[in-house]
Amino acid sequence: MVDPGSTMGATIGVGVIGTGFMGKAHALAYQTAASLFSLPARPILEMVADNVRAGAERAQRSFGFRRMTEDWRELIADPKIAIVSITTPTGLHHEMALAAIAAGKHVHCEKPLAANEADARGMMEAAEAAGIATQVGFNYLKNPLLGLTREMISAGELGEITSFRGIHAEDYMADPEMPFSWRLEPAGGGVLADLGSHIIGLARFLLGPIVSVFADLETVVKERPVAPGQAERRTVTVDDIARLSVRFARGVGGTIEANWVASGRSMQLGFEVYGSKGGLAFTQERMNELLFYRAGGTRSQRGFVRIEAGPEHPPYGLFCPARGHQLGFNDLKTIEAAEFLAAIGGEPAKGPDFREGWEIQKVVDAARHSAESRSVLPVP
Amino acid sequence: MVDPGSTMGATIGVGVIGTGFMGKAHALAYQTAASLFSLPARPILEMVADNVRAGAERAQRSFGFRRMTEDWRELIADPKIAIVSITTPTGLHHEMALAAIAAGKHVHCEKPLAANEADARGMMEAAEAAGIATQVGFNYLKNPLLGLTREMISAGELGEITSFRGIHAEDYMADPEMPFSWRLEPAGGGVLADLGSHIIGLARFLLGPIVSVFADLETVVKERPVAPGQAERRTVTVDDIARLSVRFARGVGGTIEANWVASGRSMQLGFEVYGSKGGLAFTQERMNELLFYRAGGTRSQRGFVRIEAGPEHPPYGLFCPARGHQLGFNDLKTIEAAEFLAAIGGEPAKGPDFREGWEIQKVVDAARHSAESRSVLPVP
């Protein structure tokens, strides 16, 4: 990527489906990416779709979308749109993505890619057959310090890797009175799909393929209100906690936990990875810090270094020229959008793409089967 | 401020002078503010000025400014521009701001407001006489957790305040080979003006007026290269470290340190404030955390609470609906821009305005005189 500011006159139309948490994040990310990154084409917020008209209108006004619609199919069909962002509940991804691919659009889909492995595979195959570019919204992977982590592991700075411990714990489902939502529907996939996909994706990002898994899944809150403020209860069938013991293709073992009833935790997406020569520890709760231990050196001065994010960790410098000034959550989404735009423009794709989304889904599905059979299962 | 999305059709033209660190930050902030906040008028990036043409062109392309110029006077004179953002070196603020005020523009000026108290007063008086709105870029004050801090102090949650300890330490001047720049010119004001103004502003934001000061200022690196890579040296006359002992009008004492040669510190803008019933501690290095101790309660469970920023701390929720997901540096500038736009639109101004910038400058100047006379001096 060359210096920011060199974006040529070219533009590219973006359509965003959904106007919730992620819909807004996508709109903001495309807008900001155009300002901070040097891109092959400037994204234009062409259209937003929400089946609730008021939501679509509000998003249009806020982000300056040129048009809005209640019908996502209209958005996909629009000739001015080259990129379709899908930010709807997981169960809708499959249908929408296939339609967008069929229309020849590049597709930016929120995570997890699909409700199950078969759907994810269908999406991946369709995308690859169509030759369009894809991106899955695992935004945490875009943290410059995680890029550094991957590079350091890859460069052998930890020596031979020996162990991985990964966690994604939050508490937004801890309150038993938290009512049903799409995340609690079978298609939502429970915590394993919702948070587990993030940490599985991160594990793969750092250490490569996972080849086998043992999983313990459990539903802690057995029933919840059918809707906010209602007394009526509905049985929950998805898991609240997932504990995985995994083996990577490179011969390393590890554990992965996903938990959305971890009272007190709001963003404990973290890991520790150890090797024969060092260790690295991270938590998204302090996303601008990475702890690094290197064996050897002066014995009396050993310990973990708290590396602070700075312009030494691209593309941090595009956001701020000064170290330690802190990136935020939305900045990660901006990087994701910028990298997707670059990939569409012909630069090497940084992913994760639909194939990677499918690979993650395979681990999710294998974990589910493992939990049912209480046995170690290979990831196909 | 009502719900985002309700910004009406009105627009307001913004002109930004300067395209460096802060020039970009302002441009991005106005752009993002329009998307996330409900504003009385949508800001339009009307023109950018930089006396280096390439810089102006690059900024125009990156942020989509409608026009650019090499002549800041042209920008100020432009009838489509209602807000002038001044992001140039401190020594230029006075002339530019007076010109903008004379042209009837609202002025958003970077900190410190001016090179000295007389200039700052002149700017304040001109602005108040003209009745235009002003804003000084002390963006750290916009952190939602510092808003919470001020509220808690004001609500008496710490009891009677007894002490304040404030620090702004970084290390960007620690290397003796760091060459001269405008920050090292007398008009730049040294660390006392550059970083000191931030922490003095924060002290006032939390505890109100400072009425007397004792200061110890020192220049650690006595001479530096005249320019990058040059062997020739030039004597440094501004201070590298400032240590203040202050008294607040409310009868509380405290200390304030500003230091730009604090090797290892990249963003240690922090404070601890104590009262008869509790204490609060903060550092911008972990800007999404605030430590709070409340006396009393169960003795065996006492300690500092690590409060994580979340939607409970407005306007965090406009950026992200989930607690603990982290705001970043640029988000603070966005809040600053949004609040200034709201103030222009008639909502109560949250400041800091030029009057507050002048008040801060008075403390800076009193500290300089105190250091020269080695005595405690009143702040006029």
Next chain:
Amino acid sequence: MVDPGSTMGATIGVGVIGTGFMGKAHALAYQTAASLFSLPARPILEMVADNVRAGAERAQRSFGFRRMTEDWRELIADPKIAIVSITTPTGLHHEMALAAIAAGKHVHCEKPLAANEADARGMMEAAEAAGIATQVGFNYLKNPLLGLTREMISAGELGEITSFRGIHAEDYMADPEMPFSWRLEPAGGGVLADLGSHIIGLARFLLGPIVSVFADLETVVKERPVAPGQAERRTVTVDDIARLSVRFARGVGGTIEANWVASGRSMQLGFEVYGSKGGLAFTQERMNELLFYRAGGTRSQRGFVRIEAGPEHPPYGLFCPARGHQLGFNDLKTIEAAEFLAAIGGEPAKGPDFREGWEIQKVVDAARHSAESRSVLPVP
């Protein structure tokens, strides 16, 4: 336990077998316990045994043991000795403990209790049949903050417990050149017995019995020097990393990791435990701090409280009357010795006793079998 200082004239003879890390810790603990705690009888360091004469002599001089011996059987047979401390390698515990029990001594044995479940059971049964008092050296359980943790869980301060995550990671075996020692012998039990027993014991201390386990064990360093500085290698058969997925009798699931090749970690004995109403997190790396989150309360002030150890957490106050002044590692051993002396004197035993040591060993053995069969196994 009444106020310190009331220890009557009675004394009780202590014999310590072994003079390494733990031998010294025991000697110091009995000595200090007598000074800080009010005990039914003052312990007298009667005899120390080490099969290396110089070691025994040195320990005698250092700690003021009245006598020393090269023959541990002589120590056990000594009529002036009522308490036998066994601090030798694990493989020797069984024989020594049985002999001490047969001689009618109270036995304080280092952890893990034995090399396998059968030995542990034999020791437990002999002790219970003989009616002597026993103590196993899981000193970390004596941390006043872990006592608080157990009380808080038990009192329902976390609501219904939903999850446990426990870790004991260090790096003293990370260097592949670390030579063979008794810890690497089969009787040493590998990391699962060495560190795993600590965290399994802690899990049981906090949440009660573990009823089933799935384990993944692996040997990372396949061969090591036969002795310090020797080129000859010997194959390692014990595990370097153990990852367990467990279920507690109370219906809660959890994970437990033991790792002695975790480069950079020197004392990561920690856990996080979550419930419907709160969470607790701890690491022995900061043994004087406990993090506590309580759901509810003022939303804008939520977060984990960092509870600092103080006299509110007995028996901290016997060591120091002021909060936050820090206990150290040896203080935990002192508490262990004092509680054992109190139990011998008739106060309720706080354990862990040999029965508990055997229960822990059952989990260790079940985990080994699980790893071999790659299946979930019940803990008998």
Next chain:
Amino acid sequence: MVDPGSTMGATIGVGVIGTGFMGKAHALAYQTAASLFSLPARPILEMVADNVRAGAERAQRSFGFRRMTEDWRELIADPKIAIVSITTPTGLHHEMALAAIAAGKHVHCEKPLAANEADARGMMEAAEAAGIATQVGFNYLKNPLLGLTREMISAGELGEITSFRGIHAEDYMADPEMPFSWRLEPAGGGVLADLGSHIIGLARFLLGPIVSVFADLETVVKERPVAPGQAERRTVTVDDIARLSVRFARGVGGTIEANWVASGRSMQLGFEVYGSKGGLAFTQERMNELLFYRAGGTRSQRGFVRIEAGPEHPPYGLFCPARGHQLGFNDLKTIEAAEFLAAIGGEPAKGPDFREGWEIQKVVDAARHSAESRSVLPVP
């Protein structure tokens, strides 16, 4: 100091005056020092003195003192006592120390050395004239990590030192209902003498003599109950907060704060020291950790290293052979006692001795005069 265990048959009698917090700490320290350190002579707890008989009796029983007395003069006169430990309120130090010196005893006196500079000088002069060994109880200086800090500064690892920021803040006087005690008497010296002497001593330990001072002292709680639970109030004349701006003889400036009304702080004895090539930060709240930043090196891996105390930092290894296992508060006192015993035996004294206690007192007195005159004063 040679290997532990080599203490010869020689013994040395110790008498302790006072049985409160520090009296117990001294007794325990001498006892433990004998076990862990190789000493020229084994200390014998010969006699304890307390003007309250019950206190003396209790201490005798607890620590095994051979004798006890209500009359401290009897203790000083006792021919079997070679070391007199003075742990009484500050106002009594002068008389007791002079008596002990006159009797030819070595004197271990708690801090601060005296109620004022004149008394301290008298004690120092008497001790030096008598040729006896002295030790002042600034135990925090005995932290192995502070020894490392001093070595690193001295070895130039931070380059040229540029700044010091020192704090000792606690909250034991924060409650306005905390009644009068000797610490609030004029002879107690207020927070400046009580906590300030610790951080002044630490500043001198690390950076050498302080040559001038400006001080702001204030009494926050103007009156307090005359005794526990009494309604009657008495005016407080000593300071609750002291803020100093100092200059060191080496040409470095710094700040020092002492505060015993810092609600929430139990042991914030800390500092940050910066140099041209690095920085170090420490707080006694985490006394087993030292943060170290070194400029240069790989830019993307810069940050503060969290050095964990271990056997690489003597004499940590005498307490525990394993890194990260944590020393505690009492261990520092043990090191102090051991070093004093070694000095008496002829090894180089590590101090702080009475001369150093006097030097610290000179800074305290100069600070008081500075606060009265509101001017910068030289330290004589």
